[in-house]
Amino acid sequence: MADDKVTTSHVDSEPYRFAEGEPNVLTSEKEGTTADKSDMDRMGKRQETRRNFRHVTILGFSMVILATWEAILATAVFALGNGGTAGLIWGYLIVMTGFGFVSASLAEMASMAPTSGGQYHWVSEFAPRSCQRFLSYVVGWLGVLGWQTAAATVSYLAGKQIQGLILLNNASYAPKPWQGTLLIWAVLAICWVFNTFLSRKLPLVEGLIVILHVAGFFAVIVPLWVMADRAPASDVFTLFQDNMEWGSTPLSAMVGLIGAASCFVGIEAGAHMAEEVRDAAYVIPRAMMWTWLGNGLFGWVMGITFCFCVTDTMSVLMTPLGVPFIQVFVNTTGSVPGATVLTVLMLFISIFGCVAVMATNSRQLFAFARDKGVPFSDMFSQVSPTLKIPLNSVYVTLLFVVLLSLINLGSSVAYTQVISLGVAAMLTSYIISISCIALKRIRGKLLLPSKFNLGRWGLPVNIISIVFLVYLWVFSFFPAAPHPRVADMNWAVLGYGTVIIFAVLYYLVRGWYNYVGPVEYVRKGR
Template sequence: MDDTKIADASIQLRDNASAELNEDPVLSEKKGTPNDQKDMHRMGKIQELRRNFRFLSIFGYSMILMATWETGLTSSIANSRCSSARSRSTTVPPHRVWYCRTKADLKHSTLIIPLLNGGTGGAIFVFLGTAVGMGFVIVSMAEMASMAPTSGGQYHWVSEFAPKEHQRFLSYVVGWLCVLGWQTGIPSIAYLAGTQIQGLIVLNNESYVPERWHGTLLVIAVATFSIIFNTLLARKLPLVEGTVLVLHIFGFFAIFITLWVLAPRSEPSDVFGQFQDNAGWGNVGLACLVGQLAPIFSLLGSDAATHMSEELRDAAYTLPRAMIWTAVCNSILGFLMLVTICFCLGDVESVISTATGYPHIQVLYNATNSRAGATVLASITVILAVFGCVNNVATSSRQLFAFARDNGLPFGAFLSRVQPGWDIPLNSVLVSFAVAILLSLINIGSTVAFNSIASLGTCALLSSYIISISCMFVKRWRNEPLLPSRFNLGKAGIWVNGIAVVYLAIAFIFSFFPSFPHPTPDLMNWNILIYGVVIIFSLVYFIFKGKHVYVGPVEYIKKDV
C-alpha cells in the first residue's frame, strides 16, 4: 500500500511538472509567480496585465523616469518669467538684475531657481538635504509597496492603512491627487523634450525665431511618439528600458567628462562658499528653502514603479529594492552633475543671455566651442527626455486604470477596460494622451499658465506621499498589526516614517512659494489656486457621486489570506 501511494505521488509530481513545462509561456508570464498570485488574490484583484518586467527593466524604467541628473541640468518646470521685474529696481536691486534676465530668458531651467535662491553653495547643500529627506520618503513607500504591490499605489495603501473611519474618504482624495500629479507630468516632460529641440535649432540656425506654437507642436509630437510606444510597442517596453538605461549612464559620463576637461572651472571656495539671497527674501536660510523646489522636482517620482507593480514579476520582493537602488543611483548622479555645472558655468553672461533658452546648451557650446559637439551632447538629454515621457505615459495610464477600476473616477468601466490581446489599459492610455494634448495647447496662449499647471504635479504628488506615509506612521504609533512584508523596516519604521512626514510637510509648504518675494501676477506661483480648485472639484464629485460608488480597495481585501 505504501509503495502504491509513493508511486501515485511520483506520477502526480511528474504530471504537475509536465503541465508546468507545457504551460503557455504567455499565460505563465501574465500570472506571475505564486507570490504575485497570492498578493493579487489577497487584494481582491484580477490579473489582467502582463508581468513582463524584471528587476533590471523596472530599475531602468524608474531611473529614466526620475531622470535626476537630466532634470537638474535641463528641467522644463520654471515657475514664471521675470521680464517685468527687470525694470523694477525697487523690487530687484541692480546687482541681482542678471538673475531676473535668467528667469525671463531661460524660463526652462530649474538650475536657475537654486542659484537665484541660495547661490551655488546653497544649491549643492540643499540638494544633499533634499536627497536625504526624499530617501526617508522612498524607503517608507518601498515598505508599503512590498506589503501591497498594486498599480493603485498610494490611494490603495491609504485605504488599507488609514484609521477605519477615514479610509474611504482619504483614499479617494489621494487617488485624485495621484491622477492630478501624473497626468500633468506627461505634457511637462514632453515640453522639456520639445523645447530643447527648439533650443538646438536656435543654436544651429541663428535666423530661427522660436514661437510658442512651434514648441507646442513639438510637445504634441513627443506625446504622440510616447503613445505609439505605449500601445503598438508596449510589449517591447521592458527590453527598451535596459537599452535606454545604458544611454542614461553613458550620456551622463559623456557630458560630465566633457565639462571637466574642456570647460573653465571656478575655485572650490567660490562654488561651495557662495550662499546668496539673490531674489531678495531678506534671509539666506529662507532663500535656500525656496530654492529646494528644483532638487525636489529632480528627485520626485519615487512612486512611478509602484504603478507598474502588476506588470512586475515577484513584485513584493523586486519592487522595493528597485525603488531604493533608483533613489541611490539617481541621487549620486544628480549631485555629481550639479557640482559639475556649478564649477563649469564659465562665461555667466553668455549662459544667462543665451538665445537657446537652455543654459546647459550654452554651457556645452562654450566648453566645446563647436555647434556640432554641443548638439550631439545636448541631443542625449533630448532622447532621454523623450523616453522619460514614454515611461510617464505608462505610469500615468496605469494609475488612472487602477483608480477607475475601484470606481474613483467618472466613466470607470471605460477607463479600466483591458482589451483582450493588448494586455494594457488602452483606454486609459488614450485618455492620458488626450489630456496631454489639451494641456499642451495652453502653452500657445500663455507659457506662465502652462508652467503653473504642469508644475502642479509636484504639489499633488507630495501631498499624496504625506497622507499615505502618515497613515503608516499612525498605525505604528498605535501599535496596530502591519501586513507581512518582504521589505520590513522593523523597529526603525516609526522613525523613518516620522522623519519622512516632517520633511514632506516642509517641502509641501515651500512648493507653493514664488521664486521672488512680492511677485507680480506673471511672477506668482499659482499652484495653490489650481490645487485648491482640483481638490474642491474632487470633493464635490465625492459628495454627489463618488461616495455612492466608491467603497475603497480595502473592501475587496480577503482577510483570511
C-alpha cells in the same frame, strides 16, 4: 458586503499572506509567480496585464523615469536663481537625504501591497476605518493629477530642448509659442506609439535606455571636467546667492530646494507598474531604493560639475537659447556641433523618460478607475484584450496633455506654473500615505507582511519623512521670485485647490455611493 471582502488592515487576525517556505515559482507570463498570484488574490484584484518586467528592466524603467542627472541640468535654473551654486549643491544633498527616508517608507508599503494603485491603495488599507474612504479617494485624485501633469512637464521640457537645439544651429530662428506646443505634441506622438503598438517591447526599450542613461552621464560629465573653465571651488561650495532678490539669502536657498525636490518626485513610479512585474513584492521596493541611491548620486555629481562650469551665473540664466545647460555645453566645448551632440543625447533620454511617465500615469489611472474613483470608470478600467494594457487610460492621458498644452499658446510662464502643481499633489499623496502607516505603528496595530521590512526603524523613518515632506510642500507654492506680477504668480495653489474641491464635490455627489476603497475588496486572513 460578503465576509471574504472584509479588510485585513482593520482586524486583529493574522493577515492573509503567501505561506512562508512555499516555493515561489513562475506560473505564467500573465500571472507572474505564485507570490504575485497570492498578493493579487489577497487584494481582491484580477490579473489583467502581462507581468513582463523583471529585476533589471523595472530598475531601468524607474531610473529613466526619474532621470535625476538629466533633471538637475534641466531644473538648475531654478536653484541657481534661488541660492546660487552653493544652494544647488547643498540643497540637493539635503533633498536627496530626505527622500531616502521617503523612498524607504514608500518601498515598505509597496512590498505590503504591490498594486498599480500605489498611494491611494495604501491609504485605503492603512488609514483608520472612519476616514479611509475619503482620504484614499482624495489621494487617488492627487495621484492622477500628479502623474498627468508629469507627462505635461516632461514633454514640455523635451520641446524646449528641441527649440534650444534649433536656435543653437540657426541664430535667426525666433521661437514661437505655437511651435513649442506642436513640439509637445510631437513628443506625445512618440510616447503614444511606444505605449500602444510597442507596449510589449517597453521593458526591453527601457532596459536599453537605462544603458544610455548611465553611458550618457559619463559622455556629458567627462567633457565638462576636461574642457570647461572652472569657477573657484571656494565660490562653488560656499557662495550662496539671492539672485531673485528675496531680501534673505537663507529664504532664497530654501525656495530653491523645490528644484531639487522635482528631481525625486515620482520615486514610487515602479510601484504603479507592480501588476506587470514578476515577484513584485520583492523586486519593486529594491528597484525604488536603488533608483534613489544610484540616480541621486549621479545627480549630485552632475550638479557639482555643472556648478563648477557656471563661471557667470547670470549669463547662463539669461541665455538666449532658453535652456541654461545648452549654454553651458556651448561654453564648455566651444563648439556648436559638440554642444549639439550632448544636447541630442539629453533629448533622447528625455523623450523616453516621457514614454515611461505615460506608462506609469495610465496604470495609476487604470487602477483608480477599477475602484470606481473617476467618472467613466468602466471605460478607463478596460484592458485591451490584444495589447494587455489599459489603452483607454493611455488615450485620456494624451488628450489631457494636448489640451493642457494649449495654455502654452497664451503664456509659457502660466503653463509651467500650472504643471508645477503636480509636485505639490505628489508630495501630498506621500504625506498622507506615510502618515497612515505611521499612525498604525503608533497605535501598535498589526501591519501586513513585507519583503522590505523597516522593523523597529519604521516609525522614526516615517516621522522624518513626514516632517521633511511637509516642509517641501509649503515651499512648493512659493513663486520663483518675490513680488511677482500676475503673469509670474505661482498658480499651482489655484490648480491644486481646484482639484481638491472637485474631488470633494464629486465624492459627495457620486463617490460616496460608488467608491468604497480598495480595502473593501481585500480578503481576510486564512
